[in-house]
Amino acid sequence: MTALRIRLFVLVAGVTMLVWAGAAGWTSFSTRAEVQRVLDGRLVEAARMVAALDVSASGSARRPASAPYSRQLSCQIWSLSGALVGQSAGAPDAPLAGGAPGFSSRRIGDEQWRVYTHVDTARGIRVMVGDSLAVRQHLVNDLMLGLLLPAAVGLVALAVLLWFGVRSGLSPLGRIARAIELRSPQTLEPLAVEPVPEELRPLVQAMDDLLGRLEGARRAERDFVANAAHELQTPLAGLKTQAEVARRATDPAMRDHALERIAIAVDRTSRLVRQLLELARQEGREAEPANCFARVRDVVNGVVGDYAHLAATGSRSIVTACGLRDVDLAIDAEALRLALGNLVENALHHGGKGAVRIECAAIDGLELRVIDGGAGIAAEEVERVRRRFERGPRAMSGGTGLGLSIVEAAIAPAQGVLEFRPDDAGFAAVLRFPSNRVRISSNGAS
């Protein structure tokens, strides 16, 4: 902030100074030339005037001395033969110039002279009028000083005004900076700095947007942690209660029953923890590049293998109708397996009786359907069960309410969406991916 202010000041002041110096230089140069011209003109005029006067009177020409330009002009009158006829007071005795008419310069003693020589052949005289260059310089210098001094003082005033101007011009930045400084790290509300100049509006807007997103992310994280803790409380309460029952049980059957319940509760709790970790892992994944492909058919077969045992224990089966041998999907294979697996698990737990069917279809992208023979979820329940930790109305005990959240988090980086729809055979959970994530190999069809 200070750096910006100084930078801006130095820039503006520097440019002003440069322009001012240029103008001063120009003024100085042109004034000097003009003064020379005027003074030279005076020399010529004076020489002619003296020549026109009576020679005898010239010597008596006296003027009161007045500093600092006293005896500005010196005049000598020579006869054409070379005798000094007359001179003005203070004029040197040595000739001011050679005999040639016109302008010339000469050093006499310590002084440099600028001289105009006028030759009047009719009257037989040569008039030399000279200006001491030192006096001339003095005059020019005084003139320049008179011009430049006020300007220099003005420059200082200008610098002060510039400094304050820059400061007040940048004050909105200062306000924003202060508004940010004064926040505690926990405050993520919009900056609320008003008024904001037009140029800074995008900056403030971008900052507020960022803060808004951060706030959202933080709230989601806080909610998640709170919900996760909340979800763990109930199984922990169950564990604790059963443990207490086991400790205080009076007969072995009661104790065995409690211990059995404890084992189940530990399984469920660890499943909940596993799912929480899984969800956190899936949500931490970045959007995936579209060049890491999973072979859909292999993943489907993998899922069937994963859940064959669970299906068998419930006298169910998993069948596939996935003819897409050469279809690849731009998604992390593990993520797809996780998503599909969760849906299959849901179908096995809730989906009535009979087989769970996995279908693949490459229509307008790719659809992976998990179809069960159950009644499914009513349309008005769908939004609710999608929410984290929400279980369906007929949920089994020990469900975590996290499965669908995990599915959505796993397919989101591949732009996949989860849909539910009634199916001829029952109820279908559908993973749908857009066609730009699907690749169909050219070599051979299924």
Added chain:
Amino acid sequence: MRILLVEDDDILRDGIVVGLGLEGFEVDAVACLADARAAIGDHAGVVLDIGLPDGSGLDLLAEWRRAGVETPMLLLTARDMVTDRVDGLDRGADDYLGKPFDLTELSARLRAIMRRASGRASGDLELGALTISEARRSVALDGEEIAVSRREFAILHALAERPGHVLSRSQLEDRIYGWQEEIESNAVEVHIHKLRAKLGRSRIETVRGEGYRIIRS
């Protein structure tokens, strides 16, 4: 002391049923709001979970209070949030307990809210020479402890809560037996008989055609 438990987690529900049973309660347990609405009856207390599959226990609590159900109620909250607890108390809960909890604390709090509901502050009932301690579930006569069974204690406690007030046989059955239990037709008479043998004949009076009452002495 028969109470109603509304809790959806089957393991916790089972634990509370058995655990409170050890503490001398008869527990009727249901897992959802719909079942709870159907089950509420002559219970001495209700233990109500907030997060249930078909809605919030807080809503059921408010609904019951609006309908004039005055049974003392204890909320089980997993969310240890002040707002939830305040909300629960404001909607008519008598107490709350955060999960996980101690069974002993749950039963102590239940006894406390039921005691407050019957207008008493102390955990001991004193009727002359007879002292009934709720916390220890013990009965003493002239300072001498007398061994009573769980059911006997429940009947004695029910009668002693309102001395002079007559309780019918079916009211006593409701107070001491859960739904699933088979009740023999003369069970209450048997328990009363045993209590009279231990405490002296005159302490529990039979009001013919109405039921039983305890004499304030």
